Amino acid sequence: MSHMTVERLHELFDENPEKEALAWNGECHDCKKPMSVSATPQADGIRIDGGSVYEPETNKFIIKCDACFLEDPVLRQYQDCEVYSRVVGYLRPVGQWNDAKQSEFEDRKLFDSSITPKVA
Ligand SMILES: [Zn+2]
Structure with missing residues:
Protein backbone atom coordinates (compact mmCIF):
# COMPACT_ATOMS: atom_id res chain seq x y z
CA MET A 1 0.00 0.00 0.00
CA ASP A 72 1.49 -7.11 8.90
CA PRO A 73 3.15 -4.27 6.98
CA VAL A 74 0.09 -3.85 4.74
CA LEU A 75 -2.33 -1.11 5.66
CA ARG A 76 -5.82 -2.57 5.72
CA GLN A 77 -9.30 -1.20 6.34
CA TYR A 78 -8.36 2.44 6.20
CA GLN A 79 -11.06 3.76 3.93
CA ASP A 80 -14.21 5.26 5.30
CA CYS A 81 -17.15 3.19 4.22
CA GLU A 82 -19.87 5.23 2.59
CA VAL A 83 -23.27 4.13 3.85
CA TYR A 84 -26.38 5.04 1.93
CA SER A 85 -29.69 5.09 3.70
CA ARG A 86 -33.12 6.51 3.18
CA VAL A 87 -33.71 10.02 4.51
CA VAL A 88 -36.98 11.85 3.92
CA GLY A 89 -37.76 9.70 0.92
CA TYR A 90 -34.32 9.76 -0.75
CA LEU A 91 -31.30 7.47 -0.67
CA ARG A 92 -28.33 9.66 0.24
CA PRO A 93 -24.87 8.96 1.72
CA VAL A 94 -25.25 9.23 5.50
CA GLY A 95 -22.07 11.36 5.63
CA GLN A 96 -23.92 14.07 3.71
CA TRP A 97 -26.94 14.20 6.00
CA ASN A 98 -27.34 17.11 8.39
CA ASP A 99 -26.32 16.64 12.04
CA ALA A 100 -29.86 16.08 13.30
CA LYS A 101 -30.59 13.40 10.71
CA GLN A 102 -27.19 11.73 11.34
CA SER A 103 -27.95 11.58 15.04
CA GLU A 104 -31.33 10.08 14.23
CA PHE A 105 -29.55 7.52 12.04
CA GLU A 106 -27.41 6.48 15.05
CA ASP A 107 -30.63 5.74 16.94
CA ARG A 108 -32.04 3.50 14.24
CA LYS A 109 -32.29 -0.18 15.06
CA LEU A 110 -31.75 -2.99 12.59
CA PHE A 111 -34.72 -5.21 12.00
CA ASP A 112 -33.72 -8.84 12.54
CA SER A 113 -35.89 -10.87 10.19
CA SER A 114 -34.55 -14.16 11.59
CA ILE A 115 -36.44 -13.72 14.84
CA THR A 116 -39.86 -15.30 14.71
CA PRO A 117 -42.42 -13.58 16.85
CA LYS A 118 -43.73 -15.70 19.71
CA VAL A 119 -47.34 -16.59 19.39
CA ALA A 120 -49.06 -16.94 22.72
ZN1 LIG B 1 0.18 -1.45 16.93
Whole structure:
Protein backbone atom coordinates (compact mmCIF):
# COMPACT_ATOMS: atom_id res chain seq x y z
CA MET A 1 0.00 0.00 0.00
CA SER A 2 1.19 3.57 0.19
CA HIS A 3 4.13 3.64 2.49
CA MET A 4 5.59 7.04 2.98
CA THR A 5 8.30 7.42 0.37
CA VAL A 6 11.55 9.27 0.95
CA GLU A 7 10.54 11.66 -1.85
CA ARG A 8 7.26 12.43 -0.08
CA LEU A 9 9.10 13.03 3.22
CA HIS A 10 11.41 15.51 1.49
CA GLU A 11 8.33 17.17 0.03
CA LEU A 12 6.80 17.47 3.51
CA PHE A 13 10.01 18.99 4.84
CA ASP A 14 9.99 21.45 1.92
CA GLU A 15 6.38 22.38 2.76
CA ASN A 16 7.31 22.91 6.42
CA PRO A 17 10.74 24.59 6.27
CA GLU A 18 10.45 25.80 9.88
CA LYS A 19 10.28 22.25 11.20
CA GLU A 20 13.44 20.39 12.15
CA ALA A 21 11.53 17.16 12.54
CA LEU A 22 8.09 15.90 11.60
CA ALA A 23 5.95 13.99 14.05
CA TRP A 24 2.71 12.10 13.80
CA ASN A 25 0.91 11.50 17.08
CA GLY A 26 -2.11 9.33 17.57
CA GLU A 27 -2.87 5.69 17.94
CA CYS A 28 -1.61 2.67 16.07
CA HIS A 29 -4.01 1.84 13.24
CA ASP A 30 -3.96 -1.86 14.17
CA CYS A 31 -3.62 -2.18 17.98
CA LYS A 32 -4.97 1.31 18.88
CA LYS A 33 -2.15 1.94 21.39
CA PRO A 34 -1.17 5.60 21.67
CA MET A 35 2.04 6.22 19.76
CA SER A 36 4.01 8.69 17.73
CA VAL A 37 6.31 8.50 14.75
CA SER A 38 8.98 11.06 14.01
CA ALA A 39 11.04 11.83 10.93
CA THR A 40 14.33 13.63 11.38
CA PRO A 41 16.64 14.60 8.51
CA GLN A 42 20.19 13.25 8.88
CA ALA A 43 23.28 13.69 6.78
CA ASP A 44 22.65 10.34 5.10
CA GLY A 45 18.86 10.42 4.79
CA ILE A 46 15.79 10.72 6.97
CA ARG A 47 15.61 8.87 10.26
CA ILE A 48 12.20 7.42 11.17
CA ASP A 49 11.52 6.53 14.79
CA GLY A 50 8.56 5.00 16.56
CA GLY A 51 6.84 3.10 13.78
CA SER A 52 5.61 3.51 10.22
CA VAL A 53 3.63 6.22 8.47
CA TYR A 54 1.19 5.61 5.64
CA GLU A 55 -0.47 8.18 3.42
CA PRO A 56 -3.33 6.42 1.64
CA GLU A 57 -4.65 9.77 0.42
CA THR A 58 -2.80 13.05 0.16
CA ASN A 59 -2.43 14.51 3.64
CA LYS A 60 -4.31 11.64 5.27
CA PHE A 61 -1.70 10.03 7.51
CA ILE A 62 -2.04 6.73 9.32
CA ILE A 63 0.54 5.34 11.74
CA LYS A 64 1.42 1.81 12.78
CA CYS A 65 3.63 0.69 15.67
CA ASP A 66 6.68 -1.46 14.96
CA ALA A 67 5.12 -4.59 16.46
CA CYS A 68 2.04 -4.34 14.25
CA PHE A 69 4.16 -3.44 11.23
CA LEU A 70 6.23 -6.60 11.73
CA GLU A 71 3.07 -8.63 12.00
CA ASP A 72 1.49 -7.11 8.90
CA PRO A 73 3.15 -4.27 6.98
CA VAL A 74 0.09 -3.85 4.74
CA LEU A 75 -2.33 -1.11 5.66
CA ARG A 76 -5.82 -2.57 5.72
CA GLN A 77 -9.30 -1.20 6.34
CA TYR A 78 -8.36 2.44 6.20
CA GLN A 79 -11.06 3.76 3.93
CA ASP A 80 -14.21 5.26 5.30
CA CYS A 81 -17.15 3.19 4.22
CA GLU A 82 -19.87 5.23 2.59
CA VAL A 83 -23.27 4.13 3.85
CA TYR A 84 -26.38 5.04 1.93
CA SER A 85 -29.69 5.09 3.70
CA ARG A 86 -33.12 6.51 3.18
CA VAL A 87 -33.71 10.02 4.51
CA VAL A 88 -36.98 11.85 3.92
CA GLY A 89 -37.76 9.70 0.92
CA TYR A 90 -34.32 9.76 -0.75
CA LEU A 91 -31.30 7.47 -0.67
CA ARG A 92 -28.33 9.66 0.24
CA PRO A 93 -24.87 8.96 1.72
CA VAL A 94 -25.25 9.23 5.50
CA GLY A 95 -22.07 11.36 5.63
CA GLN A 96 -23.92 14.07 3.71
CA TRP A 97 -26.94 14.20 6.00
CA ASN A 98 -27.34 17.11 8.39
CA ASP A 99 -26.32 16.64 12.04
CA ALA A 100 -29.86 16.08 13.30
CA LYS A 101 -30.59 13.40 10.71
CA GLN A 102 -27.19 11.73 11.34
CA SER A 103 -27.95 11.58 15.04
CA GLU A 104 -31.33 10.08 14.23
CA PHE A 105 -29.55 7.52 12.04
CA GLU A 106 -27.41 6.48 15.05
CA ASP A 107 -30.63 5.74 16.94
CA ARG A 108 -32.04 3.50 14.24
CA LYS A 109 -32.29 -0.18 15.06
CA LEU A 110 -31.75 -2.99 12.59
CA PHE A 111 -34.72 -5.21 12.00
CA ASP A 112 -33.72 -8.84 12.54
CA SER A 113 -35.89 -10.87 10.19
CA SER A 114 -34.55 -14.16 11.59
CA ILE A 115 -36.44 -13.72 14.84
CA THR A 116 -39.86 -15.30 14.71
CA PRO A 117 -42.42 -13.58 16.85
CA LYS A 118 -43.73 -15.70 19.71
CA VAL A 119 -47.34 -16.59 19.39
CA ALA A 120 -49.06 -16.94 22.72
ZN1 LIG B 1 0.18 -1.45 16.93
